[in-house]
Amino acid sequence: MSLFDDDKYQQYEDQFDPLHNDRQARRKRKPKAKHIAKKATQQVLEEIADLEGLEGGFKTTYVPGLFEQGWLLQALQPFYEQKLITDVLGRVKGGKEANVYRCMAHPSTGETLIAAKVYRPRMFRNLRNDAMYREGRDILTGNGKALNKKDDRTMRAIGKKTAYGQQVSHTSWLMHEYKTLNTLFQIGASVPQPFAAGENALLMAYFGDETIGAPTLHEIDLPRQHAKRVFAAVMSNIELMLQHDMIHGDLSAYNLLYWDDEVILIDFPQVTITDVNSNARTILERDITRLCDYFVPRGVSCDPSDLTHALWQKYVGKVGFYREVDVSRTWDSGDDVQ
Ligand SMILES: Nc1ncnc2c1ncn2[C@@H]1O[C@H](COP(=O)(O)OP(=O)(O)OP(=O)(O)O)[C@@H](O)[C@H]1O
Ligand SMILES: [Mg+2]
Numbered sequence: 001m002s003l004f005d006d007d008k009y010q011q012y013e014d015q016f017d018p019l020h021n022d023r024q025a026r027r028k029r030k031p032k033a034k035h036i037a038k039k040a041t042q043q044v045l046e047e048i049a050d051l052e053g054l055e056g057g058f059k060t061t062y063v064p065g066l067f068e069q070g071w072l073l074q075a076l077q078p079f080y081e082q083k084l085i086t087d088v089l090g091r092v093k094g095g096k097e098a099n100v101y102r103c104m105a106h107p108s109t110g111e112t113l114i115a116a117k118v119y120r121p122r123m124f125r126n127l128r129n130d131a132m133y134r135e136g137r138d139i140l141t142g143n144g145k146a147l148n149k150k151d152d153r154t155m156r157a158i159g160k161k162t163a164y165g166q167q168v169s170h171t172s173w174l175m176h177e178y179k180t181l182n183t184l185f186q187i188g189a190s191v192p193q194p195f196a197a198g199e200n201a202l203l204m205a206y207f208g209d210e211t212i213g214a215p216t217l218h219e220i221d222l223p224r225q226h227a228k229r230v231f232a233a234v235m236s237n238i239e240l241m242l243q244h245d246m247i248h249g250d251l252s253a254y255n256l257l258y259w260d261d262e263v264i265l266i267d268f269p270q271v272t273i274t275d276v277n278s279n280a281r282t283i284l285e286r287d288i289t290r291l292c293d294y295f296v297p298r299g300v301s302c303d304p305s306d307l308t309h310a311l312w313q314k315y316v317g318k319v320g321f322y323r324e325v326d327v328s329r330t331w332d333s334g335d336d337v338q
Contacts, residue, residue, distance in 0.1 A: 001089060004221065011166070014190060028164070030185055030233040032103075032151055038288050041126070043216050046260050047322070048253070051221070053275060056175055057235040058076075058077050058080045058081075060087055060167040061087050061088065061089050062087075062089055062091065062101065063088075064088075066295065068099070071102070071118070071121050071200065072088070072099075072118055074200075074214055075118045075119075075198060075200040075201040076088060076101075076103070076118065076201060077200070078198050079116065079196060079201070079203055083106045083108050084105070084106050084108070084109055084114070084196055084203055085103040085105060085106055085116065085203070086103075086104045086105070086106050087091070087099050087104040087112060088102075088103050088104075088116070089101075089102045089103060089113070089210075090102045092115065092208065092212075092213035095267075095338060097119060097120060098116070098117050098119045098120060099117075099118050099120070100117050100118075100213065100249050101116045101118060101209075102206060102208070102213065103116050103161055103203075103206075105206075105238070109185055109195055111195075111205060111206070111211070113196065113208075114164055114203055114204070114205065114206050115172075115192065115203070115204050115205065115207075115213075116201055116202070116203050116204035117201060117202050117203075118200060118201040118206065119170065119174060119200045119201065127141065129331065132277075132283070133249055133269075133270040133271075133272055133277070134281075134315065135276070135277045135278065136273060136277050137172075137176065137276070137277075138172075138178075139154075139158065139168065139169070139172045140171070140172045140175035140176060140179065141168075141171065141172070141175070142171050142175070142199055143209065143234030144175050144179055144197075146180070147168070147172075154168055163281060171199055171202075173269045174197060174199075174200070174201075174202065174269065176269055176270075176271065177196060177267075177268045177269040177271075178194055178197035178202050179204065179245075180268040180269075180271045181194040181202070181204065181247065181268055182194050182307065183244065183246075184241070184265075184268070187240060187244060188240070188242050189241065189265065190233065190262065190263060190264050191265050191266070191268075192204035192205040192206070192264060192266065193205040193209065193304075197297075201303050207257050207259040207264055213257075214257040214258060214259035214264070215257070215258060215259075216252075216253060216254050216255070216256060216257055216258070217230070217253040217256045217257075217294060218252075218253035218254045218256075218294075219261070220258055222258070222298060224298050224299045225296055226261070226300035227300050228299070228300055230258070230263050230295075231291070231295045231300045231302070233263050233290075234251075234256065234263055234265070234273075234291060235261070235307075237249070237265055237286070239311065239315070240283075240289070240310070242274065242284075242314075242315035242316065243270075243315060244273070244313055245273050245274045245275055245316075246271050246272070246273060247271065247272040247273075247280055247284045247287065248265065248268065248270075248271060248287055249270040249271055249283050249287065250267055250287075251274045251286050251287035251288075251290060252287075252290040252293075253290075253291075253293060253294040254290070255267040274315075274316045280315075280316070281312055284308055284311065284312065285304060285305065285308040288302075288304045288307050288308050288311075289304040291304075292304045292307075313335050
């Protein structure tokens, strides 16, 4: 239903108008002006922006739809005030949970363009089932610190999925993405440099140009002669992450950008920590399988099961991971896990 469904408001007015059922009173009422001019769209938009509490001159070149208006500007306003962005130029892509926007960077960032990943409001999000990734993870608050598990009120709200609990879960999800991006960037992984995080959005380096964002591998026909090199680059990032106890968790051609002959890994909220999540090996194998699904038809020879086994042995298995987890949950296929 549209935000401005006239019928809906008419019904509302009819129902709650005290004069509605009082014939005498209705007769006394001043006649209504016959024609009320419709508000100009721009005026309506400005009023909504005001309703959302937006002031301070944050006007954007990109004209958001009515649906996005409130939450988009509200999410990005803090970045404008912190002098990280000066304008929103366009929408790069709408994902399942978030939209990514191309913004004009404030000179203080040293960038020209910058990407803002803005999560949709809770009710419009198509939430992934994150239970598998949450295992063993702290709940992170807006300042990036772990929530005290003795905070019963919040823990109960999360468990019961109240509106407050869902917002806490969501902020935690976003902060995990931001923290991971920071760590990965610092250790030299091929990821966008993060700049800032807010309650519903994060800012990071933008790949692409003034008109289009970098395509994902899924969107291009990667020439066979580049396939081996690109596959090796992705694998070396997987290894780097494993060296730091991390697994991407949603790796596929959809979450790999390709720009200037380089591959960039994106989309990190579900990163898994190898030594606290009993599903870690399964998650790693799924990442590698999806990768091989893309690269094998392009002439790269890779066997997901062998690769996973070798990587696990090298980076995880040898530190005695299986002492701490319930092996049966992770590994019921009977494969060799040593
Ligand atoms: N730093 C960036 N520079 C340019 N484009 C980007 C950047 N980050 C993301 N994008 C674009 O935005 C899209 C959505 O980003 P991302 O995958 O992080 O969000 P998502 O909502 O989790 O998406 P989905 O659920 O579809 O995977 C990407 O597929 C990519 O096209
Ligand atoms: Mg994605």
